[in-house]
Amino acid sequence: MIKTRFAPSPTGYLHIGGLRTALYNYLYAKQNGGVFALRIEDTDQKREVAGAVESLILTLQKMGLDWDEGPMMDKDLNLTEKGQNGPYLQSKRLKIYQEYAQKLIDSKNAYFCDCTPERLDKLRQEQEAQKLAPRYDGHCRDKAPISKLQFPDKPYVIRLRVPENREVVFNDLIRGEVKFKTSEIDDQVLIKSDGFPTYHLANVVDDHLMAVTHVIRGEEWLSSTPKHILLYEAFGWTLPQFSHLPLLLNPDKSKLSKRQGDVAVEDYLAKGYLPEALINYVALLGWHPSDDQEIFSLNELVKSFDLCKVQKAGAVFDVNKLNWFNCYYIKQLPEDELLKRCAEFLPNVDKDKLLKILKVEKDRLNNLSEIGEKVKMFLELPDYDGKILIFKKSTKETTVTGLKLALAVLENVPENEWQKENLNQILSKVVTENSLTNGDVFWPVRVAVSGAEKSPSPEEIMDVLGKEESLARIKTAIDRLNK
Numbered sequence: 019m020i021k022t023r024f025a026p027s028p029t030g031y032l033h034i035g036g037l038r039t040a041l042y043n044y045l046y047a048k049q050n051g052g053v054f055a056l057r058i059e060d061t062d063q064k065r066e067v068a069g070a071v072e073s074l075i076l077t078l079q080k081m082g083l084d085w086d087e088g089p090m091m092d093k094d095l096n097l098t099e100k101g102q103n104g105p106y107l108q109s110k111r112l113k114i115y116q117e118y119a120q121k122l123i124d125s126k127n128a129y130f131c132d133c134t135p136e137r138l139d140k141l142r143q144e145q146e147a148q149k150l151a152p153r154y155d156g157h158c159r160d161k162a163p164i165s166k167l168q169f170p171d172k173p174y175v176i177r178l179r180v181p182e183n184r185e186v187v188f189n190d191l192i193r194g195e196v197k198f199k200t201s202e203i204d205d206q207v208l209i210k211s212d213g214f215p216t217y218h219l220a221n222v223v224d225d226h227l228m229a230v231t232h233v234i235r236g237e238e239w240l241s242s243t244p245k246h247i248l249l250y251e252a253f254g255w256t257l258p259q260f261s262h263l264p265l266l267l268n269p270d271k272s273k274l275s276k277r278q279g280d281v282a283v284e285d286y287l288a289k290g291y292l293p294e295a296l297i298n299y300v301a302l303l304g305w306h307p308s309d310d311q312e313i314f315s316l317n318e319l320v321k322s323f324d325l326c327k328v329q330k331a332g333a334v335f336d337v338n339k340l341n342w343f344n345c346y347y348i349k350q351l352p353e354d355e356l357l358k359r360c361a362e363f364l365p366n367v368d369k370d371k372l373l374k375i376l377k378v379e380k381d382r383l384n385n386l387s388e389i390g391e392k393v394k395m396f397l398e399l400p401d402y403d404g405k406i407l408i409f410k411k412s413t414k415e416t417t418v419t420g421l422k423l424a425l426a427v428l429e430n431v432p433e434n435e436w437q438k439e440n441l442n443q444i445l446s447k448v449v450t451e452n453s454l455t456n457g458d459v460f461w462p463v464r465v466a467v468s469g470a471e472k473s474p475s476p477e478e479i480m481d482v483l484g485k486e487e488s489l490a491r492i493k494t495a496i497d498r499l500n501k
């Protein structure tokens with residue numbers, strides 16, 4: 019039975035890269051009829067952020083990546099969990115790690131170390147002065163085992179005894195054969211002086227106890243893998259299959275960072291990016307189908323995704339491309355669904371009016387929260403500079419003429435014929451019958467009703483505004499020009 023897991027540390031938000039890792043784990047498990055688990059790696063007390071676990075889980079739930087095992091938030095927003103291998107929060111498993119650390123002590127694969135921070139600092143400084151990579155010097159390796167009873171006041175850690183002069187070799191599904199020399203691996207701390215495990219110990223113990231068969235994670239963990247392999251060996255456990263996903267990069271090829279834009283999935287959701295667009299886009303960060311298909315639903319991804327075809331090179335996260343996907347998915351949403359999702363951003367706008375506005379604006383939305391901006395001109399005429407009413411190839415006189423002629427004909431349009439197709443024909447007639455240009459009629463009418471230099475077409479806006487408001491706005495424009 020194939021089993022994957024997503025094992026985030028609750029840092030306060032779900033990184034876009036984390037979403038991709040979760041997705042690839044989900045896809046691999048689902049396409050193989052396997053199990054996808056969620057485990058929260060919250061053993062770093064220093065980095066704990068209040069509420070981070072809950073919000074991480076909620077965000078993952080919103081993204082629709084249903085896991086078979088792991089912690090969840092129920093309807094009343096209480097933390098629960100499902101599955102036979104819990105608890106799934108590492109902070110609830112401390113005893114287990116201590117027990118397994120003791121096994122490593124007993125088998126001499128780990129040792130107690132009571133070096134003081136001062137000694138370790140000094141060691142680091144000496145190594146730096148000699149331009150050596152900082153690492154533990156094995157000072158406590160051969161000391162007799164200590165226990166808390168013997169040294170009640172002395173803090174200690176437990177370290178992995180990394181074998182000397184060996185090569186750790188493994189086959190990564192994405193990277194192929196990867197080799198590390200043990201001479202480059204530090205005697206890693208496994209249990210910290212506060213009794214908490216480090217990532218390495220907790221991660222390996224849990225992957226084994228939770229029967230994880232495939233470890234799919236970001237490239238930043240590649241250098242941890244030999245340490246993990248040494249731990250598996252020390253315990254006598256079978257190795258999982260490792261796959262390390264390529265880094266996500268900014269467009270300038272630096273590592274994707276907050277400084278160059280949003281990296282938190284929560285921020286994208288808050289701006290009105292659709293989960294389906296985010297999923298589709300991140301799926302393609304490092305993997306491409308053999309043909310040119312770009313649009314994939316989650317189910318289609320389950321069918322098409324191929325872990326072995328994930329690239330090694332870093333993948334550029336391009337928010338413009340994400341916008342393209344988001345626009346696509348916004349256009350695909352059924353009207354009532356779009357209305358529902360936009361209404362979350364505009365709780366105070368009349369639903370019928372919003373629906374009309376959405377008909378005009380939906381193809382231009384990069385995200386749902388933009389509707390907040392787009393809606394403004396429909397609700398109230400923005401203050402604008404009268405000069406923008408005059409098209410660059412027109413004059414004030416022809417503009418006033420155009421507006422007055424348009425107003426005169428529009429006044430005679432019956433309410434029930436006030437629709438964009440009609441309105442377009444009427445404005446066209448004003449142009450042709452009076453030997454005017456589009457710049458004398460369509461341009462100023464559009465600016466008059468939108469109050470903006472750029473906007474949808476005049477007929478679309480007038481259709482939403484209705485006759486009375488449209489005529490009032492055109493009159494206002496004429497007054498401005500006549501001033």
Ligand code: GLU
Nearest residue numbers: 025026027059221235239
């Ligand atoms: N807790 C690690 C993280 O935050 C998990 C790495 C792994 O999947 O092994 O990414």
